[in-house]
Amino acid sequence: MLRGITVLELGQVIAGTYSGVILADLGAEVIKIEPLTGDANRNAGIAPLASESTIHLCMNRNKKSVGLDLKAAEGRDLFYRLVEQADIVIDNFRPGVMARLGIDHEQLKKRKPDIITVSVTGFGEYGPRRDQPAFDLVVQALAGHLHITGDPGGPPTRVGIPLADIAGGIFACISALAGLSSRLLHGPGTHADVAMLDCLVSLLSYQALGHLNTGGQVTRQGTAHAHMVPWQAFATRNGYLVVAVREDKFWQRLCDAIGRPDLKADPRTSANSARVANRELVTSLLREHFAHRDTEDWLRILDENDIPAAPVNDLAAVFADEQVTARGLVRTYHHQVIGDVRYTPSPPQLDGWAFPSAPAPRLGEHTGHVLQQRLGMGAEQVADLARRRVVRVMDSAEAQAPPAQVPEPPGPVTSHTDVTADPAPGSTDA
Numbered sequence: 001m002l003r004g005i006t007v008l009e010l011g012q013v014i015a016g017t018y019s020g021v022i023l024a025d026l027g028a029e030v031i032k033i034e035p036l037t038g039d040a041n042r043n044a045g046i047a048p049l050a051s052e053s054t055i056h057l058c059m060n061r062n063k064k065s066v067g068l069d070l071k072a073a074e075g076r077d078l079f080y081r082l083v084e085q086a087d088i089v090i091d092n093f094r095p096g097v098m099a100r101l102g103i104d105h106e107q108l109k110k111r112k113p114d115i116i117t118v119s120v121t122g123f124g125e126y127g128p129r130r131d132q133p134a135f136d137l138v139v140q141a142l143a144g145h146l147h148i149t150g151d152p153g154g155p156p157t158r159v160g161i162p163l164a165d166i167a168g169g170i171f172a173c174i175s176a177l178a179g180l181s182s183r184l185l186h187g188p189g190t191h192a193d194v195a196m197l198d199c200l201v202s203l204l205s206y207q208a209l210g211h212l213n214t215g216g217q218v219t220r221q222g223t224a225h226a227h228m229v230p231w232q233a234f235a236t237r238n239g240y241l242v243v244a245v246r247e248d249k250f251w252q253r254l255c256d257a258i259g260r261p262d263l264k265a266d267p268r269t270s271a272n273s274a275r276v277a278n279r280e281l282v283t284s285l286l287r288e289h290f291a292h293r294d295t296e297d298w299l300r301i302l303d304e305n306d307i308p309a310a311p312v313n314d315l316a317a318v319f320a321d322e323q324v325t326a327r328g329l330v331r332t333y334h335h336q337v338i339g340d341v342r343y344t345p346s347p348p349q350l351d352g353w354a355f356p357s358a359p360a361p362r363l364g365e366h367t368g369h370v371l372q373q374r375l376g377m378g379a380e381q382v383a384d385l386a387r388r389r390v391v392r393v394m395d396s397a398e399a400q401a402p403p404a405q406v407p408e409p410p411g412p413v414t415s416h417t418d419v420t421a422d423p424a425p426g427s428t429d430a
Contacts, residue, residue, distance in 0.1 A: 001353050002028035005180065006086040008079075009033065009063065013041040014136075014162055015120045015196060016092025017059040018169025019176060023088075024062035025346040025355050031086075031370060032063045033070070033079065036392045038363040050338040052360075057341055061333060062358045064366035067392025070101050074390045081375050083108050083115060088176050092120040092168070095130050105191035114189040116179035120168045124195030134196060139164035143200035144218075148207070151222040167199035229275040229282050230254075233312055234290040240312035241295050243286070243302070248272060253305040258289045335359040364392035 005028040009020040017032075017039070024030040032039070039056065047054040069075040080103075083089065089108060091098055098104040098119065105117040119125065122134020140146050140158055150157030175192035182190055201208070207218050218226070223242060225231035230251075233242045245251045248271060255263045263269045263285075268278045275282045290298060295311050302309040311317065319330055331345050336359070345355050371377045371391070385391045 001026045001350060005029070005088070006031065007088045007090060007176070008082055008086045010089065010091035010093070011120075012039050012092055014055065014059060014165035015168040016090065016172075017041065018166055019090055019118065019120070019172035020063060021059050021061060022169070022173045022346050023176060026348075027353070027356070028088075030063040031082070031366070032060060032065050032361065033068050033082075034065055034363060034392075036067050036069055036389060038067070042363065049341070052335070052338055057335070057360045058343055060360035061343065062356050063361060064370060065361035065363055065394075066367045066370050067364035068367070069390055070103065072390050074385065074388075076102060078371065078375065078385075078391070079103060080108075080111055082370070083112050085374055086112070086115065087180065088116045088118065090118045090120070090172060090176065094133075095119075095121055095125045105189075109189060112189070114183050114187065116176060116183065116189045116192075118172045118175050118179070118192040118194060120172045120194045120196065122195065123197050125193045129197075136162040136164040136196075139196045139200055143197055144204060145200055148218045148220060150220045152220050152224075154220065154222075156220075163203075164196040164200050167203060168194055168196040171199050224279075224283075227276065228272060229279050230286055232283070234287055236290050236295040236298055237293055239295040241290070241298055241302075242310055242312060244308040245272075246308070250307055251275070253307050254302075257301050257305045257307060258286070260285075260289075331355070331357055333357040333359045337362065362394050364394045367391050367393045 002023060005023070007020060007023050007028050007030045009017065009030055009032045011017040011020055011032075020030045020032070039060070041055040041059055042053055044051055044053050049057060068078060070079055083103075089103075099106075105115070108115050108117060121130075122139060123129040123132060137158060140163060141156070143164070145163065146156035146158060149159060172192070172194045175194055179190045179192060210216060211218060221232075223233040228244075228246055231244050231246070233240045243254065245254060251269075251272070252264045255261050267274060269275050269282055293301075299309060299311060313321065318324060324330070327349075329344055329347075330342055332340050332342050335341050341359065367386075368379065368382045371382050371385075372379065382391065382393065386393045
């Protein structure tokens with residue numbers, strides 16, 4: 001879909017790399033410009049898989065790695081020359097770092113007037129928190145997500161994924177694609193200022209609108225819904241399931257499914273507004289019913305009555321689910337060092353487009369190729385730059401390393417075939 005588009009990614013860890021992996025899945029050539037020590041997401045001490053980090057293996061697939069010292073004048077010159085052939089530059093340094101390096105939008109557009117730049121930061125490029133360190137947990141807390149997540153009366157709870165980082169990456173990708181469209185329609189390039197805080201505040205959506213216009217507070221509901229009953233998880237004899245009764249027609253079907261047709265006419269339960277007012281009556285009754293059968297039995301009954309419901313899956317159950325398998329949500333690439341790696345691809349399924357499945361690159365794996373093919377340099381020139389620590393080229397010992405042993409997954413998993421200067425402490429990724 002994006003073949004012919006070149007992205008230079010200066011991203012670190014998740015917030016700065018997730019947009020790049022989506023663009024790479026869509027066919028863009030994403031050249032990951034890394035410091036000579038590598039992106040911090042290569043740290044195998046965090047989320048390890050054999051000798052690698054799962055963060056690196058996930059966030060850098062389908063990319064090329066070029067080790068480049070942007071603090072060195074020669075390194076910056078090489079970067080400028082790459083920018084002249086690129087379409088998009090993505091970074092997630094703290095505000096001001098790109099300007100200090102001389103590679104911010106104002107500088108780059110002098111060399112490439114239609115360049116599109118996207119900067120992901122914790123709090124944005126202006127405002128009183130501009131220079132504060134920001135990690136995912138900090139942004140989730142500041143944006144109110146911790147306050148509205150968790151059980152009623154319980155402590156605030158973090159969403160189980162790095163939501164601020166991932167949201168920053170998604171909106172950075174949207175910004176890059178919008179920049180490409182704008183350039184096609186109007187000509188010049190553009191700069192996008194993407195703040196993780198802005199992303200999570202935006203995701204408050206209708207809850208924010210309600211509060212802003214009424215002053216009402218959003219309270220922690222666990223799995224329940226403040227405005228619909230029943231809409232939550234219930235314990236069964238051997239696990240949990242959720243039931244989502246958004247409309248009264250589903251409530252009427254649920255009454256039949258549990259053998260209580262009388263509840264359809266009961267004024268305390270007949271309409272959703274009444275059920276909200278009598279929440280404990282309804283939920284206690286349902287808790288008692290659901291506790292006497294296994295999850296599988298209830299799911300069969302609920303499905304027969306066309307009632308929205310699902311088991312509360314652990315990850316093993318997620319990847320054994322027939323729908324997940326049918327949609328091809330597990331793919332495999334072969335990593336030269338650790339062997340086959342199973343991963344979840346980007347979700348869009350586009351007619352006529354098959355996602356590539358190239359492995360996450362080793363540090364400096366493509367330095368020589370990119371400099372020779374794009375900048376016309378000779379092999380000896382690249383070798384000289386490597387000797388002088390301007391660039392990093394993958395060494396021969398690493399290239400010949402035998403595959404490491406990767407543990408087998410605990411359950412059935414079906415595969416669908418088919419830099420930068422070091423970031424400031426507390427940079428905007430987690």
